[in-house]
Amino acid sequence: MKPSNLLFDIIKSLNNEEVKYFRKVSSLQQGEKNYIKLFNYISSLEEYDEEMVKVHFKNETFIKHLPSEKNQLLHHVLKSLRHFRIENNSVAQINEKIKNIQILFNKSLYKQARKVLNEVKEQAYEYELFYYILEIIDLEKVVIDMEAHFGQITNITIEKLIEEEVDIYKKIEQLTHFEKLLSRLHQLSAKLLFVRTKEDVDEIEKILNDATLLNGEETINSQKSFITALHIKGLAARLLNKPEEMFDAFQSLIFSMENNPSLISELPKNYVQAHGYVVRYYAIKRMYTDGFKTIDKLKALWLDPAFKSTDLQIAIFSNSYINEMLLYAYIGQHDKAKNVIPAVIKGLERYEAKINEEELLRIYQIITMVYFGVGEYSKALHWVNRIINSNYAELRQDIIRISKLINLIIHFELGNEDLLPYIYKSTVRFVASLDDSYKFEQHFLEHFKKIALSKREGKQTQSFVKFKEEMQNVFKDKYEKNALEYFNFYAWLDSKIHNISFSDAIKIRKQNMA
């Protein structure tokens, strides 16, 4: 990426408060500032075009050395962002205070240095800022040396400090160990909603049987490790399709973080994601009110200064809107889910390039389902095509595979009889090429052919009934049944059998199950 693109991207990513702060800080410098002129102009652009910049400033002398002006502007923007962060972020403030220790020490103000050191160290421990604590300990080693020279009695010795340092290294090592376990689970979850193969199940079991994780509170040496351990347990349970265990872990994670707010600011993403999983549980358990309450809680975080970063805003966006649409779709209120779509599309416009592919697939899939649910098949087709045309070899193959089947259903609903045979053949080839195809995929294709590609006769209802019976048989298998998480095949077949809408079929199914 060229520096000019970075400059443009950074300027465009500034929120109103940050722009205001930048202007305030810049105004402290007297006189006319070229970098401010450049800032104002670049902010007004929709896309960066260096030629346009040159033309706009053709009468200015500084245009002759535009690269250095841009660098200066970048330097000022980054500096202003750092200072803005210091004023708004406790951890950044602690980081700044560490500098104070060194300043006071350099001025031989040892008493003052000790005072600040003790205060900052306490804060760093509160936030479990291990790297900062190591830095503080390094400074403390020098401070105690001077205290000894000045005959100031302190019970801190270099040995104690090194013990403390070793203790911090242990905490870092344990946290890293947990992060590694969690990362492995994330890799699995990027591919699948639920694990299916014995190897994957064994791997998850192995992670769950990790000695440090298993001993729980006895061996876990920091709050951050504790939170990460809960995240591991929750995600493992999700992958193993054990909703109760998933809920317990993520609910504990949320409670623990809320009891210790410094952890929220340190591990905000874990906090957001945990809410996403909890909503998922409420959806499965048909605890819709709790689900919507949790979504509201998630959305409220949007305005929380601790969650202002783009990365977190995206996490909140995807976890709240995906789950909100999912929840409505679960209860067959696709019309309400459809009302959410404009906000989602707005979010996509804003963040699409920044949202990871796994999340994007999930978003496209749920939009497809919502449009399908309200019977807007053309729109559903548009979104399902975005999934099918994606080229993500490793990511969420489960979504891509199911989308291929949904694609057939959409074309069927659209009455694209000319196209259907070709798409069907292509889908069959696709499924045949898979090493681990599901039985339901094969059964689906077999029966779909009968109802969609044969001549439609009066006995089609019976074909749907048969289709449903076949699917019921296949879905007796717990792994096959997972397909229903992506698309309610029963509801679709019911809608055909009873000639009702897809969402009504869902509603009736939910009522019968209640």
Place this chain on the structure above:
Amino acid sequence: MATISIEELHDLIKSLSKSEKRFFKLTASTDSDTAACSKLFDELENLPSTELLKSNKTITKLLKTKNILEETFDVILKSQRTFYAESISAYRIKDEISNLRNLFDKAQYKQCRKMLNKLKDEAYKEESFNFILEIISVEKQLLDIENKFGINFTSLDNLIKEEQELIDKSKNIGELTQAFSKVNYLVRQNMVAKTAKEFETYDKFLNSALLKNTSRCLSKKALVLFYHTRALCYSKKRDNDARKVEFSNMIKLMDSNPFLIYEYPKRYLSAINNVLSVEIEKANYLTAEKLINKFIELKKHPAFNTTDLQLKIFTSTTNGQLLIYTDGGRTDKAIPVVNYINEQIEIYQDKINKEELLIFYYNFANLFIYAGNYIEASKYLNLLLNENDMHLRQDLQCFSRLQNIILHFELNKIPQLKYIIKTAHDFYKNQKYQFKTEKMVLNMFEELTETDTPQKVWENYLREFKEAMKDPYEKIANYYFDFLAYIESKVNGKPIGDIIFEKQSDNWKK
């Protein structure tokens, strides 16, 4: 917010240089919220410490503002952070890490990666392991995102391996710091090894797996600590040649890796000072004088641009000058150094630590005894004896008692002298003699207070001292005070200064 007293704030203001004060005023003037702080700053800036507790209407009024002391303290530190933002390497890295976090938060992942790689390289060059660990913590988050975008700069396994290596390197530094601290503690307790058992302690350190050779040093930083610890052991074993080798290795390493000088400026100064001490102890006064002049030049080096390091250079070089001029018989050159030191003590006030002050006072007392100015010598000796910290420089505390006896003898205060000798005996009951010389001096003066034929006593003891000085260990006692020259002056009826001048004239050629 830590509670700050007015004295502490005053100390901070007083410690600021002119340009720092100017910078503070400039930054404070741009923020209307800090008007009261700025006013308090102005009031305190010109107020001497002695006036601090006296009532001042403006200050009393300003102090009624809630947390004004703490806020002013913070505003000054904030301006200091900005003032030094570019010049202190650690601050720069911290700011760059902060930039990384901002870029990550702004989802500028590509640029974040680019800057991260560059910063990490720089941090590796400077072996800033704690910062690299922090950078890796950002990199883990970045990696998570990159993986989701199908970008693979590195794997988490590699990062974890890297992190573990860094932790091992940091632990290695910790181990060596601990070893250094143990040796240093022994040194502070007991300045020089005398008995075989004491030698054994240092040999154990030198032959330990960690310090035997450089193979256990995982970084250049570790290597500095390795040389320093070994040098300290040799120093205490009185092996000046090996001590010089280790310190010279340390200086060479740091000179070829300047980041180490910035990282361990005090150790660097200590190494330079030790090489100087070796030359002084070997009585190579000309070489020592040249080294001191080079040492003074370090004041201009940016790595030593802090009050405490400037102080360290000041104390080391002036003490070196004091020693070579005093022990080398050039008391005329030493007197201006004393005046300069006194001026600086006045300026630095309580920033000079007790140990350094004790050394100054001890050397001043020696100088004035050699120069025959016993009244001036008594003045400094009293300052030294009034320090009651028994943990600090026990060696000086012992020898200052002997100086006190000499001074009382020279000032002919015989009744007091008898009492002082008695108390010195009591002192040594709880404090074992480091040197035979110490006991000999006490016995000599005990005899002198009771004899009618002092010349005979002097002559007897001159023989005894000459014999004792054949033992290289006892020779050390003569570095503390030239007892031999003192007794010779008595035997020959010459001033001690003249005896030393004659004895040392050849040493000014090497």
